[in-house]
Structures are given as structure tokens and as C-alpha cells.
Amino acid sequence: xxxxxxxxxxxxxxxxxxxxxxxxxxxxxxxxxxxxxxxxxxxxxxxxxxxxxxxxxxxxxxxxxxxxxxxxxxxxxxxxxxxxxxxxxxxxxxxxxxxxxxxxxxxxxxxxxxxxxxxxxxxxxxxxxxxxxxxxxxxxxxxxxxxxxxxxxxxxxxxxxxxxxxxxxxxxxxxxxxxxxxxxxxxxxxxxxxxxxxxxxxxxxxxxxxxxxxxxxxxxxxxxxxxxxxxxxxxxxxxxxxxxxxxxxxxxxxxxxxxxxxxxxxxxxxxxxxxxxxxxxxxxxxxxx
Numbered sequence: 001x002x003x004x005x006x007x008x009x010x011x012x013x014x015x016x017x018x019x020x021x022x023x024x025x026x027x028x029x030x031x032x033x034x035x036x037x038x039x040x041x042x043x044x045x046x047x048x049x050x051x052x053x054x055x056x057x058x059x060x061x062x063x064x065x066x067x068x069x070x071x072x073x074x075x076x077x078x079x080x081x082x083x084x085x086x087x088x089x090x091x092x093x094x095x096x097x098x099x100x101x102x103x104x105x106x107x108x109x110x111x112x113x114x115x116x117x118x119x120x121x122x123x124x125x126x127x128x129x130x131x132x133x134x135x136x137x138x139x140x141x142x143x144x145x146x147x148x149x150x151x152x153x154x155x156x157x158x159x160x161x162x163x164x165x166x167x168x169x170x171x172x173x174x175x176x177x178x179x180x181x182x183x184x185x186x187x188x189x190x191x192x193x194x195x196x197x198x199x200x201x202x203x204x205x206x207x208x209x210x211x212x213x214x215x216x217x218x219x220x221x222x223x224x225x226x227x228x229x230x231x232x233x234x235x236x237x238x239x240x241x242x243x244x245x246x247x248x249x250x251x252x253x254x255x256x257x258x259x260x261x262x263x264x265x266x267x268x269x270x271x272x273x274x275x276x277x278x279x280x281x282x283x284x285x286x287x288x289x
Contacts (some may be wrong), residue, residue, distance in 0.1 A: 075114025
């Protein structure tokens with residue numbers, strides 16, 4: 001399969017990239033941020049942009065740095081780079097763990113953190129991680145720069161708060177203590193998960209002081225397990241508490257059926273996967289007291 005004809009540019013700055021998007025706005029200009037999703041869509045003629053603006057040469061978007069207790073990743077940081085970066089392991093171990101579940105190493109060598117977030121696949125790992133960690137996404141556009149909380153960034157399947165002509169430039173993740181866990185259920189290794197769970201749970205004196213849990217694959221966007229968070233917080237968790245937290249969350253889910261399973265099947269998978277994620281995060285939090 002081959003894509004339809006298109007024009008190509010590889011700017012060296014964000015300002016140049018924004019100018020290209022503005023100039024070619026009528027030609028359905030699209031940003032290329034790794035190409036692991038967009039290029040296959042083009043090859044199948046499901047996407048037919050007239051102009052590609054490749055961000056790979058913009059050096060400022062390829063950096064990882066720490067600003068105090070905040071991890072800052074440029075949107076063009078390769079997933080494999082982030083997976084093994086010491087700054088990520090220190091400040092956002094949940095992200096490092098989740099990246100190991102993204103497809104296979106050759107994909108992670110080309111795919112980018114920002115590209116995955118901007119693509120917003122409902123089954124992808126990184127949107128759920130961004131939601132659980134309370135990440136902020138920095139967006140540049142014709143009107144300047146703005147910051148969008150992860151909770152407001154994902155608005156639908158493959159749809160985000162990015163406006164035409166805007167580029168996701170940076171991901172900012174505050175450091176979280178406690179225990180973390182990323183678990184997912186897939187049909188085969190390396191494929192998109194049917195259900196994924198990202199969780200961070202903080203424990204003090206045996207009791208849960210804070211819980212942040214997000215699920216992928218159960219809606220058009222990643223969703224917070226708010227009922228589980230409320231049920232766990234303020235308790236000394238035991239098996240009954242975890243079961244109650246899982247049941248409270250599952251009662252609010254209504255995933256759509258697809259070729260991978262019925263609504264009932266997805267709910268059963270979500271129940272088991274969520275329990276695994278909570279239990280692993282709790283175990284790690286208690287080990288670090």
C-alpha cells in the first residue's frame with residue numbers, strides 16, 4: 001500500500017512548524033511526530049493529508065529534563081528513550097513501566113511520547129498514564145502557548161483539545177510518591193490492550209492518603225476510577241476494601257462491545273485488571289513506607 005501524494009517539510013523550530021501549518025492549512029496539513037500511527041493510516045488511504053510537517057528535526061522537542069519535582073518531556077522524545085531515562089525512572093516510574101507495554105521495541109524506537117498522546121487512541125497506554133499522574137500538556141499555536149490538564153485534553157476517540165494549527169510541544173508530570181502499577185490485558189503481547197489500568201497510591205501509617213487510578217479501553221477516552229479512589233482513600237486497605245473499590249468503579253462502566261468482546265466481557269476484564277493494578281500499587285506503596 002502507498003499513500004496518496006503529499007508535500008513534505010522538516011522544520012527545525014516550533015515557530016517554523018507553526019508557520020508551515022498556517023500556510024498549508026487549506027491543504028489539510030498534518031504533523032508527523034514519529035509516524036507509527038499516521039503513516040499506516042495514510043498507506044490505507046484512511047488519512048490523506050496534503051502536507052506533512054515532520055517534527056523530528058526540532059531539537060528542543062527531544063529533551064527530557066527535571067524542574068524540581070516536575071518531569072518535563074519534549075513531545076518528540078522517543079518512547080524507548082523515555083522508557084530507559086533515569087529522570088523518568090526517578091520522577092515518573094509509572095510512565096517508565098507503562099512504556100514497556102507499548103507495542104514492540106522497534107515501534108518504541110520511532111514512536112514518540114507526544115505522538116501517542118496527540119493520537120489519543122482509546123486503548124493506548126500513555127493517555128491513561130497522563131490522566132493518572134495529573135500531567136499537563138503544553139500546546140503551541142498561532143495565538144501563543146497554553147497548558148491543558150490531561151483531564152481536559154482527551155475529548156473523544158482519536159480526538160483531543162488541540163485546535164487546528166496547534167502543536168503539542170511538552171508534557172509536564174508532577175512527581176508522585178507511594179506505589180505505582182501499570183497492568184493491562186491483551187489478546188497477544190504487544191497489541192493494543194482490551195483494558196489497561198494505571199494507578200498511583202500513597203500510604204501513610206498503613207492508611208491510603210491519596211489514590212489516582214485511570215483506565216483505558218473502557219470508553220472513548222481514558223477515565224478516572226473516581227469511585228475506587230474515594231473508596232480507598234482514608235482506609236487501611238484490606239481485601240474487602242479493594243473488592244469494594246473495584247465493584248464501585250465497575251458499576252459505573254459501560255464499555256462498547258466490539259470484535260474483541262461484548263460489553264459484559266470487557267467489564268469482567270476491567271474488574272480483574274483493576275484489582276491487579278490496585279493490589280500491585282498498594283504492595284509497592286507499603287514496601288516503601
